[in-house]
Amino acid sequence: MGLKEKLEQKIQEHRPRTTKLMKEHGNVKIGEVTIEQAIGGARGVKCLVTDISYLDPQEGIRFRGKTIDETFDCLPKVPGKQYPSVEAFWYFLLTGEAPTAAEAEEVIADFKARSTVPQYVIDLLRAMPRDSHPMAMFSAAIVAMQRESKFSAYYKSGQFNKMEAWKPMYEECTDLLAKLPAIGAYIYRMKYKGDQHIPSNPDLDFGGNFAHMMGVEEPYDDVARMYFILHSDHESGNVSAHTTHLVASALSDAYYSLSAGINGLAGPLHGLANEEVLRWTQNFMDKLGGQEPTKEAVQKALWDTLNSGQVIPGYGHAVLRKTDPRYTAQRQFCLENDGLKDYPLFKLVSMIYEVAPDILLEQGKAKNPWPNVDAQSGVIQWYYGVTEYDFYTVLFGIGRAIGVLANITWDRALGYPIERPKSVTTEMLEEMAAKG
Numbered sequence: 001m002g003l004k005e006k007l008e009q010k011i012q013e014h015r016p017r018t019t020k021l022m023k024e025h026g027n028v029k030i031g032e033v034t035i036e037q038a039i040g041g042a043r044g045v046k047c048l049v050t051d052i053s054y055l056d057p058q059e060g061i062r063f064r065g066k067t068i069d070e071t072f073d074c075l076p077k078v079p080g081k082q083y084p085s086v087e088a089f090w091y092f093l094l095t096g097e098a099p100t101a102a103e104a105e106e107v108i109a110d111f112k113a114r115s116t117v118p119q120y121v122i123d124l125l126r127a128m129p130r131d132s133h134p135m136a137m138f139s140a141a142i143v144a145m146q147r148e149s150k151f152s153a154y155y156k157s158g159q160f161n162k163m164e165a166w167k168p169m170y171e172e173c174t175d176l177l178a179k180l181p182a183i184g185a186y187i188y189r190m191k192y193k194g195d196q197h198i199p200s201n202p203d204l205d206f207g208g209n210f211a212h213m214m215g216v217e218e219p220y221d222d223v224a225r226m227y228f229i230l231h232s233d234h235e236s237g238n239v240s241a242h243t244t245h246l247v248a249s250a251l252s253d254a255y256y257s258l259s260a261g262i263n264g265l266a267g268p269l270h271g272l273a274n275e276e277v278l279r280w281t282q283n284f285m286d287k288l289g290g291q292e293p294t295k296e297a298v299q300k301a302l303w304d305t306l307n308s309g310q311v312i313p314g315y316g317h318a319v320l321r322k323t324d325p326r327y328t329a330q331r332q333f334c335l336e337n338d339g340l341k342d343y344p345l346f347k348l349v350s351m352i353y354e355v356a357p358d359i360l361l362e363q364g365k366a367k368n369p370w371p372n373v374d375a376q377s378g379v380i381q382w383y384y385g386v387t388e389y390d391f392y393t394v395l396f397g398i399g400r401a402i403g404v405l406a407n408i409t410w411d412r413a414l415g416y417p418i419e420r421p422k423s424v425t426t427e428m429l430e431e432m433a434a435k436g
């Protein structure tokens with residue numbers, strides 16, 4: 001059974017659960033909303049549903065019920081490599097089942113058939129000012145392809161059927177995802193590698209081909225697979241996933257929806273924090289002027305950042321209350337790699353890990369003083385020669401696309417309606433507050 005058939009089976013099995021909850025238990029309360037939550041970014045308000053991943057504040061992310069290690073363990077590895085293919089992971093996120101090696105190979109072949117980037121996208125990227133931020137380029141490239149939308153064509157066909165709408169959505173999500181490595185690598189080489197491009201290699205999987213087109217040698221292919229899978233999904237409330245879901249809920253297609261989500265990822269409190277971490281670290285090193293970093297110097301620089309009204313990038317989280325297991329997984333990767341474990345930048349990042357939580361605790365504002373994924377990811381990129389840190393959020397965006405595109409495929413499958421929470425005025429809140 002191919003991926004689409006397996007997905008159809010899973011959708012048919014799942015639909016009665018959603019229907020039953022809506023019809024028989026629709027009025028069961030799952031929470032209350034306080035004034036603090038209404039003003040404070042809806043923190044903790046339970047009003048989204050996804051089965052693709054779940055974020056526990058203490059434990060961190062689980063993909064389809066599995067921890068990061070269990071996820072990597074259950075998926076077939078690319079032959080001769082340490083990590084599974086993105087295609088195997090896509091199958092897993094969509095269906096909740098690990099594919100066999102042969103099933104993963106089928107998805108790899110399907111992605112290849114969809115991976116050619118239209119020339120007009122290249123023309124568009126070339127027409128943008130070369131100093132445009134890579135995320136602006138990435139988002140523009142995605143939305144430019146909207147004319148390819150199979151979902152919009154289906155909607156316009158006059159044959160729209162809510163039970164069938166996931167099929168064109170699945171098709172276009174796969175089309176779009178398969179093109180992202182080539183778009184990312186094109187932006188990278190156009191901006192930072194003298195506009196010298198490397199053609200795609202049809203023998204390689206998503207991560208392998210990305211590394212090849214970036215022009216970075218092995219084991220960067222495995223680094224890319226690990227990175228994309230780790231960054232894929234973080235349940236539904238984060239800015240990029242929520243935005244993608246929200247825009248898709250208006251029956252906007254995957255191109256509009258993902259482009260919008262990518263714009264949210266480009267904010268410094270979200271995905272762009274990985275760029276900010278490297279900028280902070282480089283500024284710190286520059287100020288040291290060649291001297292060895294010490295804990296005291298790191299402490300002073302962190303306090304200077306806080307006292308200037310800025311956040312410590314890579315630390316804190318809206319949900320997590322422990323070190324992000326994505327941070328730990330990447331730290332572990334560094335510790336197990338002979339070159340990386342003694343690499344000065346890794347040592348500095350580890351030193352920041354030793355001192356930053358205590359400083360944040362002493363400052364007493366952040367609810368979570370521990371590092372998130374963004375504090376660790378840049379070091380690995382830097383070590384393998386991808387030092388242009390304003391590109392890092394594009395890497396995150398390619399990874400995040402896997403999760404959010406799987407989610408909006410399921411949104412269509414379960415017929416989730418247009419999202420439209422209610423707002424109130426400050427005066428109304430004041431009246432409610434007066435009544436207690």
Ligand SMILES: CC(=O)SCCNC(=O)CCNC(=O)[C@H](O)C(C)(C)COP(=O)(O)OP(=O)(O)OC[C@H]1O[C@@H](n2cnc3c(N)ncnc32)[C@H](O)[C@@H]1OP(=O)(O)O
Pocket residue numbers: 043268269270271273306310311312313314315316317318319365366367368372373374
């Ligand atoms: C992939 C990701 O998106 S992971 C997050 C990436 N972002 C970063 O690393 C940026 C730094 N971190 C932050 O800004 C925050 O921790 C966020 C945005 C991640 C979460 O925000 P919130 O849920 O509002 O955090 P929290 O409830 O702990 O905030 C309380 C206060 O602590 C501050 N705070 C939180 N984290 C930090 C930090 N790393 N450095 C300094 N202050 C912080 C907040 O700015 C807020 O201050 P305020 O009361 O003056 O407004």
Ligand SMILES: O=C([O-])CC(=O)C(=O)O
Pocket residue numbers: 233234237238239240318319372373
């Ligand atoms: O969950 C969040 O709010 C932010 C985050 O770590 C992610 O989206 O990966």
